[in-house]
Amino acid sequence: MEDWQHGGFGLYIHWPFCQAKCPYCDFNSHVVAQIDQKAWETAYLSEIERIGYETEGRVLRSVFFGGGTPSLMNPDVVDAILTKVRATWPIANNIEVTLEANPTSVEAKRFAGYRDAGVNRVSMGIQALNDADLKALGRLHNANEAMQAFDIARSIFDRVSFDLIYARQDQSVAAWEAELRQALGLAVDHLSLYQLTIEDGTAFGDRYAAGKLCGLPDEDAAADMYAVTQDVCGEAGFSAYEVSNHARSGCESVHNKIYWKYGDYAGIGPGAHGRLTLGGKRYATEAPLAPTAWLSQVRETGNGESNREELYRTDQFVEFLLMGMRLREGVMLSRFAEIKSEVYSRKIKSLTDLGLVETDDGLLRLTERGSPVLNAVLREILSA
Template identity: 50%
Template sequence: MAHPTALDPGFGIYVHWPFCRAKCPYCDFNSHVRETIDQARWRAALLTELRHYASETPGRTVTSIFFGGGTPSLMAPETTAALVEAVTDLWPVSPDIEVTLEANPTSVEAERFAAYAAAGVNRVSLGVQALNDDDLRFLGREHDTAEALAAVALARAQFARVSFDLIYARPGQRQDDWAEELRRALGEGCNHLSLYQLTIEQNTVFHARARRGELPLADPETAADLFEATQESLATEGLPAYEISNHARPGEASRHNLTYWHGGDYLGIGPGAHGRVTLGADKFATRQHRAPEIWLATVEQAGHATRTRQALSREDRLTELLMMGLRLQEGIRRAAFQRELGAEPETLLDARKVEALSKEGYLVLDDAGLRATAAGLMRLDTLLGYLAA
């Protein structure tokens, strides 16, 4: 299976490593700083929870594994190897299985790249975030630009596929500066880039600073201009957006994330991890205990640390399909509506809302399926709120 599709979205496994060296001021992910980590104990617990879910999903063909966090490049390579080996023992796997590891581009973590490649990782996603030392300090990153670019070069030597992230709409960022940063990023020769607009999330350092008026954020018009310039620039260079924040050359899209966006099944392993798994006629949303120490103790006692397990209603499944699928440039294919809900979009959606959004130039419903236009993607949160209400 080369690429997840609306008809066959694949079956992924997400493994959450919750630890970081430091908490970035913009980050609201489930990440924690600990002075010491018992790697052997964590490895055993992750394997235990993996085996628990394998017992519920026998025979499924795994198409991707994604090590996210936190900072998975702080995970012992032996743990990565053990988990990849366990997946291949517990399930059939696709011959071209994608195994992604998120990593920070510090020299310390880059030194482990060869060990992760030997462990079975074949794709790495680097949290570069900026190619400007002042902005890297503002974002709380532990690397500088030179260190990041050295890590990208080392990653390209070790892994078949390399992606890295950048954050734009940073305070004071001008369009010319961002265009130059994109040119520099494209010069690194990677076939996938994830480009995210800086957003202020609750319960972060940046959120507190913004409430005190200490964070001069980009105004909406500037942010929109940067978004449009990003789409145009990368499309011209052969990395068009296949999802609202992700750009790739043909064949280089993240297969694991495509499983999410096509509404496929995936298991969530580790603290706070979410999953979606179809068992019989029902699709369940799962969530593991969020606090690392509680998760660890619960797994050791019960064999897993699933905190919630809820069967999704038909309305839930439609809402999730809209929220995930409309992020894609191709939108939601009719095959996906049929697979998830056994019906065509015309019978599932409010015709008046679809017509109104179509007349405004934000949405298209045709023989292929339902998709947001370029103007709709720029207003996706508002569009989804209206459509799903």
């Protein structure tokens, strides 16, 4: 059994286009006047064929259309892609096929088309449940439009997730708790709840550097919001299976767990990353960020990658911990002998004594006390 099989194999498809660029977003997304969807379909199909040749015979457990705003894709493009996927790999009986959507790009006919193509899960970028905060976040929809879109989604799909951002400007702990309880009253089976982070190179990053992004909660208030998130979601049966993701039992995101359990995944599209084990070696793959550059490269060379780099054992070990320790279940100690070496054992013993991690049933995982300080725990382990 190769190590990647502990996590499985998935496919990520990046659609780089949005209707507008959100001020907090550092994803590879672009606003353009026109999109030649047929040209993009042809490029995606070409890349699927290329990757399929290298990974022939693997059982595909998930497909994830991310972005950008994949709900701007024509349903017939999604249908062509998924038809090609089914012809390329053996498909798991319970394959998860997720498409990200924004409320501004939702209508029933379009969503029915995605369902008919094979999409069985939708992840909606709602982000806030009140108009003032949606406007501050640069979103194009209002709260009523978000609820209408959510109703459409859950009338068509059995599995619907949505995202919210907390620790927003001028948000109190009490206001976040009320909003979270409202969200849980709506939720189907999964919520992704992210603390607002200010990233360099974004509009928010520029405003923050200029001292013009006011009203952000301080560290104590943000920590209280994190604690409230865990408590309220847990009470509602949406336990945190990962730092920022909450789900009913059995409804965790299959695709994201492939990442966190350090499986293999092919990344297709502008800026897409992948991890592939081929010939006993593990590789990190990257693609050009610019949509036109990626599209031209696929057309001209038949290969959408800009870089493929072998990951050596030390690199894999670091990634394994960075990804796997985000999961509530933790990581399997047996997968990497390094983690059982004397130097790492001392670090883990020290963190165990502090009540930040625990080892049980061959797993290393964070405790409730350790979860809010994940980055500090990882720094301590990896400093060995």
